Amino acid sequence: MSLKPHRKSPRPWRRLAGVALVAASLPAWSQPAARAASAPAAPATTVAAALATDPNVVGWMQGFPPPPDKLITHVPGGNKFPRNRWLFSHVRELVPTASVWRGPGPASTLPRAEQAIGAIPFTDADGTRRTFDEMLALTYTDGILVMHKGTVIYERYFGALDSHTPHIAMSVTKSFVGTLAAMLAAEGKLDPAAPVTRYLPEMAGTAYGDATVRQVMDMTIGVRYSEDYADPKAEVWDYARAGGMLARPANYNGPGTFYDFLKTLQKDGGHDAAFAYKTVNAEVLAWIVRRASGQPLAKLLSERIWQPMGAEQDAYFTVDSIGTESGGGGLNTTLRDLARFGETIRGNGRFNGKQIIPASVVADIRRGGSRELFARSGSAAALPGWSYRDMWWVSHDSHGMFQAAGIHGQRIYIDPQAELTIVRYASHPVAGNGANNAITFRAFRAVAEALAR
Amino acid sequence: MSLKPHRKSPRPWRRLAGVALVAASLPAWSQPAARAASAPAAPATTVAAALATDPNVVGWMQGFPPPPDKLITHVPGGNKFPRNRWLFSHVRELVPTASVWRGPGPASTLPRAEQAIGAIPFTDADGTRRTFDEMLALTYTDGILVMHKGTVIYERYFGALDSHTPHIAMSVTKSFVGTLAAMLAAEGKLDPAAPVTRYLPEMAGTAYGDATVRQVMDMTIGVRYSEDYADPKAEVWDYARAGGMLARPANYNGPGTFYDFLKTLQKDGGHDAAFAYKTVNAEVLAWIVRRASGQPLAKLLSERIWQPMGAEQDAYFTVDSIGTESGGGGLNTTLRDLARFGETIRGNGRFNGKQIIPASVVADIRRGGSRELFARSGSAAALPGWSYRDMWWVSHDSHGMFQAAGIHGQRIYIDPQAELTIVRYASHPVAGNGANNAITFRAFRAVAEALAR
Numbered sequence: 001m002s003l004k005p006h007r008k009s010p011r012p013w014r015r016l017a018g019v020a021l022v023a024a025s026l027p028a029w030s031q032p033a034a035r036a037a038s039a040p041a042a043p044a045t046t047v048a049a050a051l052a053t054d055p056n057v058v059g060w061m062q063g064f065p066p067p068p069d070k071l072i073t074h075v076p077g078g079n080k081f082p083r084n085r086w087l088f089s090h091v092r093e094l095v096p097t098a099s100v101w102r103g104p105g106p107a108s109t110l111p112r113a114e115q116a117i118g119a120i121p122f123t124d125a126d127g128t129r130r131t132f133d134e135m136l137a138l139t140y141t142d143g144i145l146v147m148h149k150g151t152v153i154y155e156r157y158f159g160a161l162d163s164h165t166p167h168i169a170m171s172v173t174k175s176f177v178g179t180l181a182a183m184l185a186a187e188g189k190l191d192p193a194a195p196v197t198r199y200l201p202e203m204a205g206t207a208y209g210d211a212t213v214r215q216v217m218d219m220t221i222g223v224r225y226s227e228d229y230a231d232p233k234a235e236v237w238d239y240a241r242a243g244g245m246l247a248r249p250a251n252y253n254g255p256g257t258f259y260d261f262l263k264t265l266q267k268d269g270g271h272d273a274a275f276a277y278k279t280v281n282a283e284v285l286a287w288i289v290r291r292a293s294g295q296p297l298a299k300l301l302s303e304r305i306w307q308p309m310g311a312e313q314d315a316y317f318t319v320d321s322i323g324t325e326s327g328g329g330g331l332n333t334t335l336r337d338l339a340r341f342g343e344t345i346r347g348n349g350r351f352n353g354k355q356i357i358p359a360s361v362v363a364d365i366r367r368g369g370s371r372e373l374f375a376r377s378g379s380a381a382a383l384p385g386w387s388y389r390d391m392w393w394v395s396h397d398s399h400g401m402f403q404a405a406g407i408h409g410q411r412i413y414i415d416p417q418a419e420l421t422i423v424r425y426a427s428h429p430v431a432g433n434g435a436n437n438a439i440t441f442r443a444f445r446a447v448a449e450a451l452a453r
Numbered sequence: 454m455s456l457k458p459h460r461k462s463p464r465p466w467r468r469l470a471g472v473a474l475v476a477a478s479l480p481a482w483s484q485p486a487a488r489a490a491s492a493p494a495a496p497a498t499t500v501a502a503a504l505a506t507d508p509n510v511v512g513w514m515q516g517f518p519p520p521p522d523k524l525i526t527h528v529p530g531g532n533k534f535p536r537n538r539w540l541f542s543h544v545r546e547l548v549p550t551a552s553v554w555r556g557p558g559p560a561s562t563l564p565r566a567e568q569a570i571g572a573i574p575f576t577d578a579d580g581t582r583r584t585f586d587e588m589l590a591l592t593y594t595d596g597i598l599v600m601h602k603g604t605v606i607y608e609r610y611f612g613a614l615d616s617h618t619p620h621i622a623m624s625v626t627k628s629f630v631g632t633l634a635a636m637l638a639a640e641g642k643l644d645p646a647a648p649v650t651r652y653l654p655e656m657a658g659t660a661y662g663d664a665t666v667r668q669v670m671d672m673t674i675g676v677r678y679s680e681d682y683a684d685p686k687a688e689v690w691d692y693a694r695a696g697g698m699l700a701r702p703a704n705y706n707g708p709g710t711f712y713d714f715l716k717t718l719q720k721d722g723g724h725d726a727a728f729a730y731k732t733v734n735a736e737v738l739a740w741i742v743r744r745a746s747g748q749p750l751a752k753l754l755s756e757r758i759w760q761p762m763g764a765e766q767d768a769y770f771t772v773d774s775i776g777t778e779s780g781g782g783g784l785n786t787t788l789r790d791l792a793r794f795g796e797t798i799r800g801n802g803r804f805n806g807k808q809i810i811p812a813s814v815v816a817d818i819r820r821g822g823s824r825e826l827f828a829r830s831g832s833a834a835a836l837p838g839w840s841y842r843d844m845w846w847v848s849h850d851s852h853g854m855f856q857a858a859g860i861h862g863q864r865i866y867i868d869p870q871a872e873l874t875i876v877r878y879a880s881h882p883v884a885g886n887g888a889n890n891a892i893t894f895r896a897f898r899a900v901a902e903a904l905a906r
Contacts (some may be wrong), residue, residue, distance in 0.1 A: 063745040065712050065775055073774050076550070093776045096527070098549050101617060106559070165553060250703065290517040314767060321526050322518055323546045452778050 108310025170406025178391025286327025368394035561763025623859025629845025739780025821847035
C-alpha cells in the first residue's frame with residue numbers, strides 16, 4: 001500500500017497567488033452549481049457548528065458502556081444529526097452486512113503530490129468569500145480526497161472517519177449498480193431494451209410490469225414512491241423499514257424484505273414521461289443485475305471492480321433480513337477506494353493497468369440521458385440542463401462534469417476537462433444535497449479552474 | 454500474500470508407509486483424547502452425512518430471493534444443524550459486527566510445502582480404522598490448516614468456507630481475550646491479583662463482587678450460570694438473547710446488553726472451589742480488558758495481534774445492541790489468520806519477525822492452571838489431568854499439547870514437542886466438543902506422531 005497520509009505538512013500550494021486572481025475575477029457562473037442556490041436553502045451552517053458536532057468532541061460511544069446520553073443504537077426513527085456524524089463511519093456495528101472482498105493482491109498505487117488547495121478561494125451563493133477548507137466544515141465533511149491527473153493532491157479526514165474505515169456512500173451506491181448493469185449489457189448478459197419482467201417475472205403486476213430495463217437504469221419510471229426525506233410519511237421510510245435500515249415498530253406487519261417491498265409498488269403515470277429520482281429503481285436494477293449475473297451484488301462488485309482496481313480495503317453492503325444487499329444506498333467504502341473507482345470512470349474504464357470497465361460503458365454514461373425528460377423532473381430546478389444515465393448525474397456543462405451523489409453530502413465528482421476527481425464523504429445535517437450543492441459545486445469548480453491555470 | 458491453495462495436487466506423503474506402521478502399533482493411549490470416549494457419545498455421524506449437509510449441496514441462500522425452504526435468517530431459536538453449516542461462514546450477514554483491522558502492511562508469509570497427511574491412519578474410539586481425511590468429514594470440518602515447523606503442510610476447505618472468508622471461532626474467542634488480558638498484565642496495565650471491582654465497580658453486588666481478576670482469567674468463579682447447550686433453559690441462552698446473538702421474543706424484557714446481563718449474575722458457591730467453564734467469565738474478562746486498556750476489544754486485538762502478526766484479512770466480532778463485542782464467542786477469522794495466531798503462540802509469542810506477545814505470557818499459559826481445581830470440575834471426566842489457564846485448555850500430556858476450543862469443533866491445537874499447529878473450523882451437529890474430541894484428538898495426535906518420525 002503506497003498511499004500514506006500526509007496530514008501534517010502539506011506543501012504550500014504552488015499557484016496560490018494565481019488562484020486568488022482567478023477567484024477574484026470569477027464571472028457570474030452559468031454552471032448548474034450557481035443556479036442550485038435557488039433550491040431549498042440549507043439551514044444556517046457554520047464552521048463552528050461542524051466542529052462542535054465532531055463525534056470525537058461530542059464523545060459518542062466512548063466508554064464501556066458509553067453513558068446513556070452518548071449511546072447510538074439501531075432504534076426506530078433512525079439516528080439523525082448529529083448522531084449521523086458517528087454513525088456513517090460505523091454502519092456495520094448496527095446492522096448486518098455483506099463483505100465486498102478486495103481480493104488477494106496488493107492495493108494499487110495512488111501517486112501522491114500534496115498541494116495546499118485548501119486555500120483556494122471562491123464566492124459562496126450569498127456573495128461570501130470562502131476557501132476550499134471552509135467548505136469542508138460547512139458541508140460537514142468526514143473525509144475528502146482530491147486527485148488531479150491521477151495523483152492525490154489533497155486528502156483529509158475528520159471526526160469518526162480515517163483512511164481505512166468504510167463510510168456509507170448512500171446513493172453513490174446507485175452509480176455502482178448502474179455501472180455494473182451497463183457492464184453486463186456491454187457483455188450481452190443484460191438487455192436494456194428487454195422488459196423488466198424478463199428478469200423479474202414477479203414484478204408483472206407492479207409499476208414495473210410494462211417497463212424496460214433501460215427505463216429503470218435511467219429512472220424514467222412512473223411509480224408511486226416519494227423520496228422526500230423531509231416527509232415522515234414518504235414511502236422511502238417504508239422501503240427503509242422493509243430493508244431493516246430503520247427498526248420496525250412492535251406491531252409492524254409490512255414487507256419484510258426489499259423484494260417484498262418492491263412487489264408492492266404501483267404505477268403513477270406512464271414511463272418515459274419524465275425523469276424521476278426514486279431509490280426503488282436502483283433496488284429493482286440491483287435485483288435485475290443479480291438475476292442477469294447469477295451473483296449477489298457484493299460478489300459481483302468484488303470480482304468486477306473491487307479486485308481488478310486493487311482496492312485497499314474490503315467494502316461492504318448493508319443487507320436486509322434475507323441477506324439482500326441494498327443497491328439503493330447500502331454500500332460502504334473507504335474514501336481511497338471510492339477515489340480509485342472515480343479514477344477508473346474518469347479514465348474511461350482503465351485503471352491499475354487494466355481495462356476494468358468497457359470504454360463504451362463510460363462513454364455512454366458521459367453522453368448522459370434524456371435532457372428533455374430530466375427538464376420535466378423535480379430535479380431540474382436545482383440542476384438545470386442536467387440528465388441522468390446509468391444512475392449517474394451528468395451536468396452537460398463546459399467541463400463535461402458528471403457525478404455520483406448520495407444524501408448528506410456523499411459524492412464522486414468527475415471533471416474530465418480538468419482531469420479532476422473529487423470524492424467526499426460527509427454527514428451534513430440535511431439529507432437532500434440541495435442543502436450543500438451550492439457551496440460544494442462552487443468549491444469544486446474553483447479547484448478545477450485553479451488547477452487548469 | 455504468499456500463501457496459495459494447493460488443493461488439486463498434493464504431493465504423496467513421503468512417509469506414508471512409516472505412518473501406517475506407527476498407526477498400526479499405536480498403544481492404548483494415556484492421553485485425554487482416549488478417555489474422552491467416555492464423555493457423552495456423539496450421535497452417529499458418517500462421511501455421507503457430512504457430504505449430504507454440505508451447504509452448497511443443500512443450496513442454502515442460493516437465488517434472488519432464495520426459496521423459502523432454503524432461507525437462513527436471524528430468527529428466535531437460532532440456526533441449528535444443518536443450517537449452521539452455512540451460517541458459521543456468514544455470521545456478519547445476520548448480525549452487527551465490529552471490524553478487527555489487519556493494518557496497512559502486507560500479509561506475513563506462510564511458507565508452504567504440501568504433504569498428503571490426509572492418508573495418515575488412526576484407530577477411532579470404537580476400534581474403527583480411520584484416516585485423517587475421514588476425520589474431516591466425521592467432524593463436519595469446514596476448513597483445516599496444518600502447520601509443521603512453521604510451514605503449511607495441509608490446507609483444505611469445504612462447503613461455505615474458503616481461504617479468505619472469516620468463520621466464527623466460537624469459544625476460541627476466549628483464548629484471544631485471555632491472551633490479551635495476560636499481555637496487559639505483563640505490561641502492568643492489569644493486575645490479576647486485584648479485585649474485579651477495581652475495574653468494574655458495577656459488579657460489586659454480583660457473583661464477581663469478591664472475585665479477583667485471576668479467578669476470572671482461570672474460570673474458578675462460583676457463579677450461577679449453566680453452559681449446558683442441550684438445556685433450552687440454561688442461562689447461556691439468556692446471555693445469547695441479551696447479546697443479540699439470538700433473536701428475542703416480542704414480549705422480551707430481559708437484559709438488553711452484555712453488560713446488563715453480567716450485572717444480574719449471582720453467586721453459586723465460593724470462588725477457587727473448582728474450575729467451572731462458563732462463558733460469562735470471558736465476557737467479564739473482556740469488560741475488564743476494555744477498562745484496563747481503554748480500548749474496544751476489536752481495536753485492541755487489531756493493534757496488539759492482528760497488525761503485528763501480518764494478518765491476511767480483517768477479522769470481526771459480533772456485537773450487542775450497544776456495540777460491545779462478544780468476548781465469549783463472537784470472533785470471526787479466516788483459518789489462515791487463526792493459524793498465524795496459533796503459530797505466534799507456539800513460537801513463544803514470536804512471529805513475523807517480531808515478539809508480538811511476551812514470552813512470559815506464553816510460558817504462563819503452557820504451565821497451565823490448577824490441575825486440582827480442574828479435577829473437581831465437570832470437564833475432568835472427558836479431559837482428565839488437564840487444566841485451564843488464561844482461557845486456554847492445557848493437557849499436561851507428554852507433548853505439552855494445549856488448545857483453544859469452541860463449540861461445534863472450532864480449534865487451535867498446539868503440540869510444542871511435535872512443532873505442530875492445527876487450526877480447524879467446523880459445523881458439527883452437536884455443540885459440545887465431547888461429541889468430536891475422541892476422533893479429533895486421535896487424528897491430530899496421529900499426525901504429530903507421524904511427523905516426528
